[in-house]
Amino acid sequence: MASDAGIHKSAMLLLALGEDEAASVLKHLNPREVQKVGAAMAALGRVSREQVEAVVDEFNTVTQAGAPLAAGEDYIRGMLNKALDSEQASTVISNVLSGEDTAGIDGLKWMDPVTVSELIRGEHPQIIATILVHLDFAQAGEILKHFSDRLRNDVLLRIATLDGVQPTALQELNESLARILAGSSSGKKASMGGVRTAAEILNFVGSANETAILDSVREYDENLAQKIIDEMFVFENLMDIDDRGIQLLLREIQSESLVLALKGANEDLREKIFKNMSQRAAEMLRDDLESKGPVRLSEVEREQKEILKVARRLADEGQLQLGGKGQDEFI
Numbered sequence: 001m002a003s004d005a006g007i008h009k010s011a012m013l014l015l016a017l018g019e020d021e022a023a024s025v026l027k028h029l030n031p032r033e034v035q036k037v038g039a040a041m042a043a044l045g046r047v048s049r050e051q052v053e054a055v056v057d058e059f060n061t062v063t064q065a066g067a068p069l070a071a072g073e074d075y076i077r078g079m080l081n082k083a084l085d086s087e088q089a090s091t092v093i094s095n096v097l098s099g100e101d102t103a104g105i106d107g108l109k110w111m112d113p114v115t116v117s118e119l120i121r122g123e124h125p126q127i128i129a130t131i132l133v134h135l136d137f138a139q140a141g142e143i144l145k146h147f148s149d150r151l152r153n154d155v156l157l158r159i160a161t162l163d164g165v166q167p168t169a170l171q172e173l174n175e176s177l178a179r180i181l182a183g184s185s186s187g188k189k190a191s192m193g194g195v196r197t198a199a200e201i202l203n204f205v206g207s208a209n210e211t212a213i214l215d216s217v218r219e220y221d222e223n224l225a226q227k228i229i230d231e232m233f234v235f236e237n238l239m240d241i242d243d244r245g246i247q248l249l250l251r252e253i254q255s256e257s258l259v260l261a262l263k264g265a266n267e268d269l270r271e272k273i274f275k276n277m278s279q280r281a282a283e284m285l286r287d288d289l290e291s292k293g294p295v296r297l298s299e300v301e302r303e304q305k306e307i308l309k310v311a312r313r314l315a316d317e318g319q320l321q322l323g324g325k326g327q328d329e330f331i
Helices: 004-017 019-026 031-044 049-055 057-065 073-083 086-098 104-108 113-120 125-132 137-145 149-160 167-176 195-202 207-220 222-231 235-240 243-251 255-262 267-275 279-291 297-316
Strands: none
Touching: 004 019, 004 031, 019 031, 104 113, 113 125, 113 137, 125 137, 125 149, 137 149, 137 195, 137 207, 149 195, 149 207, 149 222, 195 207, 195 222, 207 222, 235 267, 235 297, 243 267, 243 297, 255 267, 255 279, 255 297, 267 279
């Protein structure tokens, strides 16, 4: 997700677009992004035409034609109802406008990781593992960061060895989380958890936590730890993407994000990026890297994760082949 400044600008842009267009945009965001942008819109109040023009020049005609924008409750409610199904919209409206808490796994998807970690850290590790496999990988990874080392390692191990969720387990979650999530009546086991899920979550916990968790899993089962590693897709795996794929990826990435991400990349990966840019763009990127002062490791990792999200999306859309570990080989 974007920075606070980016979220603020996104809120202004959506207000400028109008209710129907804004709703179309929100359909493509994940739950946490919808809540962040929606909350920013609710807090925005009145926005001058000059502020909107500074965000995007393309909307000059729109902003000049009308009065300063105001994010009223009716506008936000109508937009969210158009963007989401009625159940999701109800959840978001409750969070954004009334500030009331929502329980259950569906409710957790709209909450920040710190709050979720506080709510569930007292549950049995198996319950926590079952909850996390129902959440977005990035959110689950952030939640894990706020657990103790012992609990974090235990939960990830249980995720990796989880081969499904029985209806009775879902019913237990339902009771633990205010009876929001009901058990399946079909009698079929939901396909959740497993090595791939554990690997996806580990991609978002940070390098230090990742190493500690894998060491713990390795003590339990060395083979299982290796399977998780084989399924992980990390920033260095961009080396395995062909040149066409890298070029497609670069079109989707902001230059500032790329500079930060490459601060933590090896020289081979940097060169691969440079050769897939125009000579002028590559020279500018080199200059930006050289002039960029020291940055926090957390900032570098955050931008790398954002770029990996884009790569996974393009792969899911069939536009590029990730290659490397965890991917099928072609012969």
